[in-house]
Amino acid sequence: MLKRTPLFDVHVRSGGRMVEFGGWEMPVQYTSIVDEHLAVRKAAGIFDIAHMGEVMVSGEAAADFLNHSLTNDIRKLFIGLGQYTLMCNERGGVVDDLYAYRLGENEYLLIINASRIDADVEWLNQLWNAFPAREKVTLRNVSDTTGAVAIQGPAVSTFINSCFTGKSTGGLHVECANDLKKNEIGQFDFNGDLVWVSRTGYTGEDGFEVVAENGLLTAIWDKVCESGKASGLVPAGLGARDTLRTEVCYPLYGHELDENTTPIEAGVGSFVALDKGDFVGKTTLASQKAGGVTRKCVAFKMTDKSPPPRPQYTIWKAGDTSAPIGTVVSGTQSPSLSLGIGMGYVPATDAKPGTPLEIEIRGRRFPAVTVGKPIYRK
């Protein structure tokens, strides 16, 4: 039985085409992936991300526990700031990638992937059980009662204050939601209820994410749609979310990241803080940062007319027929660039931008070239 978010009825009434994603029934698109994608790049879009998980971590030793469990340095967070970070296993493989926000002195919010909620909570509980100061740390998985929406695009800053009004009352103290800077989070009023608003997203555009009790999500969705309509805001589905994040090379768990891949191989080593003391996975990650890795996640563009590259397609070195060198993990037709783009794992020796590749599509090879990340830049 697929799970549904509190916004399911909203999607159906908005013409959303519902598909399975990580055990959830989610809208892949409402009108067209390309139209929704371009609306987010040029104006604004709203996404249901209520399937994602939320874990509250609190207590005197919460920061120590998170610094032991996650790769980035949680001590860099002032109250009202968030950071991208990863949770690794002892081998340095990625259990999940996530956002960690500091909401109060000893209060943290983790936003985790929908498909990883059970695995993350189990792993965090295991780490908690082995953590010496565990009595000073409380973990609460609030995924079932808490949801979120993402409001993304260059026009969002023009109407966000009319959706979430007044000064913040928690997190970072700011005069209005639009005063938040990248990665900052504050608590704001929404029709008499309190919601968390952060300046974050997964599209490469300016934008906000709103975390709220499930019961508020439909009213938030409707209010944002009404406030953003004049600016060109449209509801956007998982299809556009995937093409947007692929253009800017943000990793997606299950594609670029899994338990047998390290953050260094995936190209997100800048979110691994080796100077913060001991943490889970550090031994492998430190040796990879110092000594290098054997395979790397590269971005590539197709160079001729070709079918779009797709996950699982085989990567060859151009002109070399002896053996394939890797596998595509994300691939699509880029709506912004109108050409095939993707990411894949290849030997580190073939990872330099400008390396000619061939992507095998239905038995034929099409030329491609590795490029720097992000693939799309404004």
Add this chain to the structure above:
Amino acid sequence: MSNVPDKLKYAKSHEWVRVEGDTATVGITDHAQHELTDVVFVELPKAGRSVGAGEACAVVESVKTASDIYSPVSGVVTELNPGVVSNPALANTDPYGAGWFYKIKLTNPAETSSLLTAAQYKSQIGG
């Protein structure tokens, strides 16, 4: 509501067929293009290829997925539409006109009588 022209024949797998003498023109239906949305690539069979009814012989790619297109009739491919290859969006904007896929010389014209009529296809797609 999808457009289903009365004068065409249809396959359950959402292709249309226009029979003219011993030749047929094949494309995908308005319903199919609407389901696919945003066609970004069309791969057609080579001219001269023999295809059987129900055989996968073309591929249509949207942003999200690749879908096989099945020949509704048996025959030898005689002509491809270069327009839809260079501008795949024609499959979305004009599926029964400029977005046609290929022409085929029928080797078993009797097959066309088992294709769906417009009314039958409409009822299949719930239109």
